[in-house]
Amino acid sequence: MRVRFAPSPTGNLHIGGVRTALFNWLCARHYGGQFVLRIEDTDEKRFVPGAADDISVSLRWVGIDWDEGPDVGGPYGPYVQSERFELGIYQPFVEQLLTAGLAYMSFTTEEELAQMRAAAEAAGIKAFRFRGPERDWPLEQQRELAATGKPYTVRLKTPLEGETRFRDLIRGGDEIVVQNDQLQDIVLIKSTGMPVYHFAHLVDDYLMKITLVMRGEEWVPSTPYHVLLYDFFGWPRPLFAHLPAILRSDGKGKLSKRKDDVATQRFRERGYLPETMLNYLALQGWSYDGVTEIMTREELIARFTLERIQPSPARWNPEKLRDMNGIYIRKLTTDQLAERVLPFMQQAGLIGDPATATEQEYLLRLIPLIHERLEELQEAPELLEFFYRDVKPGETYNPTDLIPKKHDTAQTVAMLRAAWEALNNQADWTPPALETTLRGLCEQLSVKPGPLFGAIRVAVTGRSVAPPLFDTLAGVGRERALARLAAAIAALEQME
RNA sequence: GCCCCCAUCGUCUAGUGGCCUAGGACAUCACCCUUUCAAGGUGGAGAUCGCGGGUUCGAAUCCCGCUGGGGGCACCA
Numbered sequence: 001m002r003v004r005f006a007p008s009p010t011g012n013l014h015i016g017g018v019r020t021a022l023f024n025w026l027c028a029r030h031y032g033g034q035f036v037l038r039i040e041d042t043d044e045k046r047f048v049p050g051a052a053d054d055i056s057v058s059l060r061w062v063g064i065d066w067d068e069g070p071d072v073g074g075p076y077g078p079y080v081q082s083e084r085f086e087l088g089i090y091q092p093f094v095e096q097l098l099t100a101g102l103a104y105m106s107f108t109t110e111e112e113l114a115q116m117r118a119a120a121e122a123a124g125i126k127a128f129r130f131r132g133p134e135r136d137w138p139l140e141q142q143r144e145l146a147a148t149g150k151p152y153t154v155r156l157k158t159p160l161e162g163e164t165r166f167r168d169l170i171r172g173g174d175e176i177v178v179q180n181d182q183l184q185d186i187v188l189i190k191s192t193g194m195p196v197y198h199f200a201h202l203v204d205d206y207l208m209k210i211t212l213v214m215r216g217e218e219w220v221p222s223t224p225y226h227v228l229l230y231d232f233f234g235w236p237r238p239l240f241a242h243l244p245a246i247l248r249s250d251g252k253g254k255l256s257k258r259k260d261d262v263a264t265q266r267f268r269e270r271g272y273l274p275e276t277m278l279n280y281l282a283l284q285g286w287s288y289d290g291v292t293e294i295m296t297r298e299e300l301i302a303r304f305t306l307e308r309i310q311p312s313p314a315r316w317n318p319e320k321l322r323d324m325n326g327i328y329i330r331k332l333t334t335d336q337l338a339e340r341v342l343p344f345m346q347q348a349g350l351i352g353d354p355a356t357a358t359e360q361e362y363l364l365r366l367i368p369l370i371h372e373r374l375e376e377l378q379e380a381p382e383l384l385e386f387f388y389r390d391v392k393p394g395e396t397y398n399p400t401d402l403i404p405k406k407h408d409t410a411q412t413v414a415m416l417r418a419a420w421e422a423l424n425n426q427a428d429w430t431p432p433a434l435e436t437t438l439r440g441l442c443e444q445l446s447v448k449p450g451p452l453f454g455a456i457r458v459a460v461t462g463r464s465v466a467p468p469l470f471d472t473l474a475g476v477g478r479e480r481a482l483a484r485l486a487a488a489i490a491a492l493e494q495m496e
Numbered sequence: 497g498c499c500c501c502c503a504u505c506g507u508c509u510a511g512u513g514g515c516c517u518a519g520g521a522c523a524u525c526a527c528c529c530u531u532u533c534a535a536g537g538u539g540g541a542g543a544u545c546g547c548g549g550g551u552u553c554g555a556a557u558c559c560c561g562c563u564g565g566g567g568g569c570a571c572c573a
Contacts, residue, residue, distance in 0.1 A: 006573095007573090008572080008573050010572080010573075040573070042572090042573085043572055043573065045572080046572060046573080106571095109571095110570090110571060113570090113571085124497090125497090126497030126498060127497065127498040127499080127569070128569085129498095129569085151571095153571055155571095168501095171501070171502090176500070176501080177500095178499070178500075179499085182498075182499055182500090182569090183499095184569085186570090187570080187571050188571095189571085190571040191571060192571080194571085196570095196571070196572085196573085197572075197573050198573095201573090216567095217500095217501065217502090217566085217567065217568095218567055218568065218573095219567095219568090219573095220500060220501060220567075220568075221499070221500055221501090221567070221568040221569070222568075222569095223500095224500095242501085244501090244502080244566095245501095245502095245566065245567070247565090247566075249507085251507090251565080251566095253566075253567095254566075254567075283508075283509085283521095284508090287508085287509055287510075289510070289520090290509055290510025290511075290519075290520060290521090291509095291510070291519075291520050291521085292520090293509095293520085293521060293522095310502095310509085311501075311502065312501095312502050312503065312566095313501095313502070313503095313565085313566065313567095314508070314509095315507060315508065317507060317508060317522065317523090319507085319522060319523060320507080320508070320521075320522045320523085321522095322522095323521090323522060323523090324522090326534095326535085330535075370534095371535090372534060372535045372536090373533070373534045373535075374534090375534095438531090439531095442531095448531090449530095449531045450530095450531060450532080451531090452531080453531035453532075454531070454532065456531090457531075457532065458532095463532095464532060464533085465532055465533045465534090466532070466533075467532090467533080467534090468530095468531070468532085468533095469531055469532080470531090
């Protein structure tokens with residue numbers, strides 16, 4: 001089996017593209033075969049420099065590799081269509097079609113076409129299907145006119161009657177049947193001489209011996225043209241598998257690059273793990289047994305089968321993705337998580353770049369405190385900030401946050417004073433020792449842990465939600481903890 | 497408008513004629529754990545399988561129609 005992923009470098013690779021690549025890759029790896037990466041850059045107008053790199057980087061990031069492609073080469077190269085065009089690879093096939101009378105030169109210009117469409121619409125004809133007058137001309141007549149220098153495109157001479165049918169692996173049952181009078185004479189070669197997708201991809205798939213064409217379902221309506229072309233050439237048709245669309249989370253339409261934040265690299269920036277993306281994306285249109293969801297790369301390869309790809313569309317679910325990322329983060333060891341969190345800390349300016357040994361050690365010590373609270377790595381700097389930057393009542397937090405529910409300022413001051421006293425006498429600054437001391441203080445003051453610990457938490461972290469208190473105190477350190485407590489007490493006294 | 501595809505809890509999905517009083521996951525609610533938040537545990541609510549006709553002893557599962565949703569109709573891919 002030979003499959004391929006053939007994106008066009010018109011922008012950043014979005015998540016839907018990765019899904020298509022993933023399914024192709026999974027197929028090649030599961031069934032045994034080659035996965036080819038081919039860049040389809042025949043649209044000079046929409047070409048975006050750097051987009052091809054973004055494609056490679058994004059695919060490699062999630063762990064997809066290819067057996068043949070622009071950078072790794074292969075027996076059917078080159079793997080970039082513009083280069084193939086330069087080599088004249090498509091030309092003989094155009095000639096073949098022309099000579100056989102299966103395609104023709106069309107001299108109707110884009111402007112004329114636009115006018116015809118407008119006129120058709122004005123006349124109430126909703127479906128404008130173009131077929132050029134030259135389709136009935138002898139080839140010689142077409143060539144003569146072309147020789148005068150008049151620009152032309154090459155169009156497919158689609159049959160006027162009959163029907164075209166093909167099967168789709170994912171929509172297993174009946175054949176998809178299209179009446180030929182519903183087709184039109186699509187452009188195969190632009191007036192610039194550059195082939196259009198419909199032609200170029202097909203020639204390349206043939207030359208590269210692709211046996212299964214797996215792509216997004218938006219291609220179903222144009223598959224009749226492709227099938228016609230295979231038959232015209234007398235080439236064996238590949239198998240077709242059109243993947244279900246991924247719909248936007250609100251259900252309104254397909255996920256789109258323009259409307260949604262779905263550039264693959266954006267997920268990386270937000271702290272999604274590649275293993276999460278691979279796993280989640282595999283579940284966009286495929287399922288294993290309806291129960292098992294968390295699967296490694298190897299398990300996905302072993303379990304992936306074409307039969308279990310859904311025909312119905314998947315819906316993008318950011319919450320589920322987030323949840324799954326949390327699961328994968330919790331699977332990491334402290335060392336692994338620290339390593340992955342480090343760049344985010346550096347970007348937030350909390351840790352230097354390069355990080356010193358001390359900084360690395362400190363981070364390693366703090367990681368366990370946030371490990372199971374993290375769902376996106378980008379949240380780490382925010383959760384850890386108070387370990388790195390001072391907290392000041394009235395500046396980084398509101399002093400009234402110190403006062404627990406059903407307590408007043410005076411009571412809070414008394415509690416914090418007692419806490420400061422107790423901690424100031426504390427020699428052993430480890431979590432268990434701190435716990436013994438503070439629990440003892442609760443009994444001594446006959447207050448519940450909730451209010452006391454809450455007040456201390458706000459004083460030391462500047463927030464009411466933070467990791468467990470004793471670990472936090474130990475992490476912040478004796479001197480800073482006492483100073484923050486003192487500052488909190490002072491701020492409250494000032495309020496009275 | 498025309499053509500094509502799709503249709504099970506709010507969402508994703510299991511289900512391929514009887515194992516379905518429809519299973520799992522996310523989200524949601526409650527309780528437990530608990531110093532806050534998470535994580536974890538337990539439990540709840542949530543789907544007359546879009547609607548209407550068939551076929552069959554029997555249908556979520558097969559057939560037809562309707563409706564709804566999605567996609568396509570470029571010298572873009």
